[in-house]
Amino acid sequence: MPPVRVPEQPTARRAEMATTEQASSAAEVARGYFGALERADRNAQREWYAPDMGGQIYGVIGPTGRAGMIAYFDELYAAIPDLRLEILDLVAEGDNAAVRWRTTGTFAGPGHFQGLEPNGARIDIEGCDLVRVKDGKVRHIDAYTDGATIARQLGVLPPQGSPAEAGMTRAFNVKTRVETRLSGKLEDVAEGVWLLRGGFPGKTMNVYFVRDGNGVLAFDAGVRSMTHAIAREAVGLGGLTRVVLGHGHPDHRGAAPGLGVPVHCHSADRAITEGDGGMSAIDFSRLNPLGRLLMPRLLKRWDGGPVKVAGTFEEGEEIAGFKVVHLPGHSAGMCALWRESDRVALSSDCFYTLDPQTGRKGHPRVPLSAFNLDTEQARASIRKLAALEPAAAWPGHADPVVGDVRVQLERAADTT
Structure with missing residues (x-):
């Protein structure tokens, strides 16, 4: 049954009558x-409005309910008291109607x-509403x-x-160039694994791309200013499939809200990932x-805000050819990804090779106690990672540990 344009054509076939009557009802309510x-x-x-109506005006409000929609129009008419609306076209089908309108x-x-604040400006715009009708009332509106x-x-x-406008465009392009400079070039880490460094200061935030089917997942999401760089580099690798967080701190979830893909973390870090990023547990x-x-x-500047977690994982689960290794201490759900075949560990903040207070890079060490949920547990987790005897351990910040990785990590757990 094709959509019915109002006014309804009198030549509608008898076999279509029930649907046409339903469409006319939607059209009548919309009109x-x-x-x-x-x-x-x-x-x-x-x-x-139906008592349980809902809807949104994209880019303006929503999703909202009946009270929110009424409040929006109260504000609109108080600001534009001579507001007038003209229906330009109305098409209905089933319980739905589409209305193209002009308002001045x-x-x-x-x-x-x-x-x-009101400035006397005149408005003259067109838009379109998609209206869903139930029981002779407006049940839902999507307005564009x-x-x-x-x-x-x-x-x-x-x-x-x-x-x-030309000046605004130039300013935007300057901002884009600055953001680009704050992210490094993609680096090869291992087969099917790449590293993007970024963030201020010093490009010390690490985001790892791991081949995931035809695309890549991001292990950790760096800081908010890296959002566009992560998205851009992922496109060149086949597209971003998901974000897997080593833990939920602000400098690791920062870009996640803006990437538009599912976000996963260890179940023990779900609360901080969806909450304050663990800020309340930091002892500054x-x-x-x-x-x-x-x-x-x-940390506030780096953070992109709370993230809706699409799913959680546990110790031993396989993710894109890697296994999850639970390494609590820095956070309750701190995890690394471990690949046995080439002994590569993506270790997030299990250990540091950077002093965040001074910016100095160096040998691996236990994360600063100010940021740890349990520093002794963090030491035990470094020993657990060392026991895997990685060929290379790639942290959440700065440079990897290579060479005799086990000895270096055990020394870090014992002496720092």
Whole structure:
């Protein structure tokens, strides 16, 4: 049954009548609702909403419910009191209707809109709403508007083609070049494994790409400023499939929220990954004076915020040809990925080869006690990793441990 364009054509076949009647009902509800908006009849508009209605206006609000939608229009009409809406086209099928509309008005106030103070600007835009109907009421709305045009008409963005827009474009490109310089070039680590260094200062945040089917997974997600670099490099390797976190601290989950792929972590780190990144457990008083001053600010800057965890893993599970090794201490769910065939360990923050307070690189050492949940447990985890006798152990920051890795890690556990 094709969509029904309103007004309904009288030549509809009898066999289509039931569906056509259903479509007309959706069309009538949509026309009634938008007719109320055309008349600026706020009471009638509200009456068309089902008690459990939901929806969103993409780029503006949502998802929200009936009360949120009413509050949005209250704000809109207070900011643009002469707002008028015109239906340009309406098509219905089943319980759904699509409405293309045009709205005009003056941002005269006295109310604000999205935090902006009224400036007298005129708006004239088109948009489209997808409306789902149930029991003669609007059950759900997905609204799409031209945000860039609205911003230009309100004066938030400069006019298209103007010198101001050219200046804004130049500033954006400068920012992009700075972000690019803050990330290094992709490095080969082992077969099917690559390293991207990035972050400020010193490009000391490590993100590892591991072949995962036709694409790659990211082991750890570095800091927020690495988001675009991770996404860009992953495309060249076949595309990012998922993020696997060695642990959920801010400088390891930082880019994860912006990558648009599922995020996985050890079950014991789920709470901090979805929460404050373990910040509440850090004892900054154990750092030197400069560290106490800078680290809280840096961690906040590095963090991309809480991450929705799509799934968890446990000791011994296989991930993209590697096995999970649980190494608690730095965090409850600290993990490494271990590949027996070439004895490669991707070890996250099981150990440091960088002093985060001074920026100096050196021999492996136990992570600073200020950042550990249990430092003695962290020592035991370093010994556990050493017992695997890796050929190379690649940490979450700075440089790998190679050579006699077992001896170096055991020394770190015993003496640092």
